Amino acid sequence: MIAEAALSTAVAGSLLSRWEARLKLPGLLILIFSFAIVQDLRLLAPLIITAALVYYLSGLPLSYLFSRLKLPGFFLLAIAIILPFWSGQSVLWQLGPLALRLEGLLGLLLIATKFIGILTVAVALFATTPLAQVTVALRSLGIPWLLTDLLLFTYRYIFQLARDLQRMRTAARLRGFVGGSLFSLKTLAHITGSMLVRSHAQAERVFQAMALRGYGNTSLPLPAFQPVLLDFLLLSIAVLLATGFVLGQYIF
Amino acid sequence: MHIPDGIIPASVAVSGYAATGGLTWLSLLGIKKQFTNPRNGIPKAALLTAAFFAASLIHIPIPPVSVHLVLSGLMGVMLGWFAFPAILVGLLLQAVMFQHGGLTTLGINACLMGLPALVAASIFRLRYLFGKEKPLPNAILAFIAAFLAVAMGALMAALLLIYAIPVYIDISAERTAVLALSLAHLPIALIEGVFTAMVVLFLLKVQPALLESEKL
Numbered sequence: 001m002i003a004e005a006a007l008s009t010a011v012a013g014s015l016l017s018r019w020e021a022r023l024k025l026p027g028l029l030i031l032i033f034s035f036a037i038v039q040d041l042r043l044l045a046p047l048i049i050t051a052a053l054v055y056y057l058s059g060l061p062l063s064y065l066f067s068r069l070k071l072p073g074f075f076l077l078a079i080a081i082i083l084p085f086w087s088g089q090s091v092l093w094q095l096g097p098l099a100l101r102l103e104g105l106l107g108l109l110l111i112a113t114k115f116i117g118i119l120t121v122a123v124a125l126f127a128t129t130p131l132a133q134v135t136v137a138l139r140s141l142g143i144p145w146l147l148t149d150l151l152l153f154t155y156r157y158i159f160q161l162a163r164d165l166q167r168m169r170t171a172a173r174l175r176g177f178v179g180g181s182l183f184s185l186k187t188l189a190h191i192t193g194s195m196l197v198r199s200h201a202q203a204e205r206v207f208q209a210m211a212l213r214g215y216g217n218t219s220l221p222l223p224a225f226q227p228v229l230l231d232f233l234l235l236s237i238a239v240l241l242a243t244g245f246v247l248g249q250y251i252f
Numbered sequence: 253m254h255i256p257d258g259i260i261p262a263s264v265a266v267s268g269y270a271a272t273g274g275l276t277w278l279s280l281l282g283i284k285k286q287f288t289n290p291r292n293g294i295p296k297a298a299l300l301t302a303a304f305f306a307a308s309l310i311h312i313p314i315p316p317v318s319v320h321l322v323l324s325g326l327m328g329v330m331l332g333w334f335a336f337p338a339i340l341v342g343l344l345l346q347a348v349m350f351q352h353g354g355l356t357t358l359g360i361n362a363c364l365m366g367l368p369a370l371v372a373a374s375i376f377r378l379r380y381l382f383g384k385e386k387p388l389p390n391a392i393l394a395f396i397a398a399f400l401a402v403a404m405g406a407l408m409a410a411l412l413l414i415y416a417i418p419v420y421i422d423i424s425a426e427r428t429a430v431l432a433l434s435l436a437h438l439p440i441a442l443i444e445g446v447f448t449a450m451v452v453l454f455l456l457k458v459q460p461a462l463l464e465s466e467k468l
Contacts, residue, residue: 029355036262036356072351075256114258122257122355126348134348146280146290150341153298154305158345161299161306185443189450196303196330196451197459203299210295 011128014059020231021133022140027238028054028125034242035117041106043248044113050241051117058124068123069116076112083108131155136222157199165195254346254361255409257354260416268360275336275366282333293334300331301338305345322440324365324405325398326448328372330462335369336362360412368404372397390456390463391449398448399441406437 011017016024031054035047055065087104094100126134135148168191177187207215283290304323328335340362346352353361375397382389410433455462 032257032355033262033265036258036265039261068351072256079259111258115256116258118257118354118356119351122347123351131348144276144280146283146294147276147337147341149291149294150298150301150337151344153295154301154338154341155345157299157302158305161302165306185447186450189447190454192447193451193454193458195306196300196455196462199299199303200296200459200462203296206299207292207295211292215291215295 011059014057014128015234016054016058016124017128018230019128019234020225020227021129021137022225023227023231023235024125024129025134025137026141027235028121030242031238032118032121034245035114035121037249038114038245039110040249041110043245044110046248047117047245048113051120054121055124058128060124060127064127065120065123069119072115072119076115079111080108083111139222140225161195161199164198165191168195254343254353255357255364255413257356260357260360260412262356264412264416265356265360268357268363270359272340272359272362272366275363275370276340279333279336279370283337286333297331297334297338298341300327300334301342304338305342321447322365322402322405322444323448324369325372325394325401325444326451328369328401329376329394329397329448329452331369332373332377333370335373336366339366339369364405364409364412367408368401371404372401375400384463385456385460387453387456390452394452395445395449399445402437402441402444403434406441407434410434410437 019027031050035051038044038047084100084104085098087101087107090102091099092102092105129137131152135152138151139145139148172187172191177184280290283293287293304327324335324339327338331338340358343353343358343361343365347355347358376393379390379393382393384390413433452463
C-alpha cells in the first residue's frame with residue numbers, strides 16, 4: 001500500500017497522468033505497435049529514445065521501471081543465452097563447440113531493444129492510468145461491456161483470493177503439510193477445489209447484493225468525454241512518432 | 253506459454269488480435285445463447301477468473317524444478333463459453349500488473365491458451381453422454397481435457413516461436429527445438445491432467461453444480 005501511495009504521488013501532475021485516458025490508451029498503443037513493426041537496426045536508437053521520453057513524461061522513478069522489468073527479464077536472459085550461439089552462420093568467435101554468431105547477436109539486439117522499449121511505454125501507460133480509467137477507455141474503443149465488466153470484477157477479487165489461498169496454505173502447513181513432492185498433488189488439488197467452492201459461494205452473495213442494488217438492469221453511461229487541446233496534441237505527437245517508425249521501416 | 257513483446261513480427265501479433273476478436277465474438281454469441289441476461293453470469297465468471305489467476309501461483313514440484321499450473325483446461329471445464337473471455341481478461345491483467353506476457357502479443361497468447369480451453373470445454377461436455385454424476389468418466393474426461401489443453405497450447409507456442417522468430421535458424425535446429433519444447437511440456441501436461449481430474453472429483457463430491465458451466 002505504501003508503495004502504491006508513493007507511486008501515485010510520483011505520477012500526480014505528470015504530463016502522462018493528466019492525458020485523457022480515452023486518447024492516451026489508443027495513442028500509446030499505436031506507438032507500442034509501431035515499435036513491434038521495427039526490424040531495421042537503424043531504428044533501434046530512436047525507438048529507445050522515444051520510450052525513454054515517454055517514461056520521463058510519466059514522472060515515475062527509474063527504480064520502478066527496473067523492478068517491473070525484473071520478472072520478464074528472465075525471458076530476455078534465456079534468449080540471450082540461446083540466440084547468439086544458435087542462430088546465423090557468420091562466426092565471430094569460437095571456443096570449442098561454442099561459436100558466437102553475428103546474425104544471432106543482431107537478432108538479440110533487435111528483440112531486446114523492442115522488448116525493453118515496449119515494456120517501458122506499457123509500464124508508463126498503466127502506472128499513470130487507474131484501471132477504472134482503462135476500462136472506460138476500452139469501452140469507448142468499442143470493447144464489449146461483457147469484457148470490461150469481467151475485467152473490473154476480476155481485478156476486484158484477485159487480491160482477496162490470493163490472500164485466501166495463502167491463508168489456506170498456511171493452515172495446511174500448520175497441519176503438517178510439507179508439499180515438497182508429487183504426492184502433495186492431491187492436497188493442492190483439494191486446496192484449489194476448496195478455494196473454488198468458497199469463491200463460488202461468495203460470488204452468489206455478491207451477485208445477489210449487486211442485483212438488489214440494480215446491477216444488470218440498466219447500463220450506466222460512460223463519464224463525460226471532455227478532452228483539452230493538450231490531450232489532442234499528445235495524441236498527434238504519438239501518432240506522428242508511430243508513423244515515423246512505420247515509414248522508417250518500410251520506405252527508408 | 254506466454255509469448256512476450258518484441259519477439260514475434262508485428263504481422264503475427266496483429267493476426268493474433270484478429271483471431272482473438274473472432275473467438276471472443278464466437279464466445280459472446282455462445283454466452284448470449286446460454287443466458288437471457290448475460291450480465292448475470294459475469295460476477296461468478298469473474299470470481300472464478302480471479303480464482304484461476306490466484307491458483308496459477310501454486311507451484312508443483314517436478315524434481316529438480318517446480319512449475320506453476322496453467323489451468324487452461326480447468327477453466328474450459330468449469331467456465332464453458334466464458335473460458336475464452338476469462339482467459340483474455342486474465343492475460344491482460346497479468347500483462348498490466350506483472351509484465352507477464354505482453355501487450356502486443358495479448359491476442360496471440362489469448363489464442364494459445366483460450367483455444368485449447370474451448371477444446372477442453374467441448375471434451376468435458378461429453379460427460380453428459382457417459383453419466384455426469386459418475387466419478388470415473390468425469391475424472392477421465394477432465395484428465396484428457398486438461399492434458400490436451402496444455403499439450404496443444406505448448407505445441408502451438410513452440411511452433412509459433414520457432415517459425416516466427418525473425419532470425420535465421422537452420423531447419424534441423426528448428427525441428428529439434430520444437431521437439432524439445434514440446435517434450436519439456438509433456439510432464440507438465442500430465443501433472444495438469446491429474447491435478448484437474450482431482451479437482452473435478454473433489455467438486456463432484458462437494459459441489460457438483462460448479463461443474464455445470466451452462467449454469468454459471
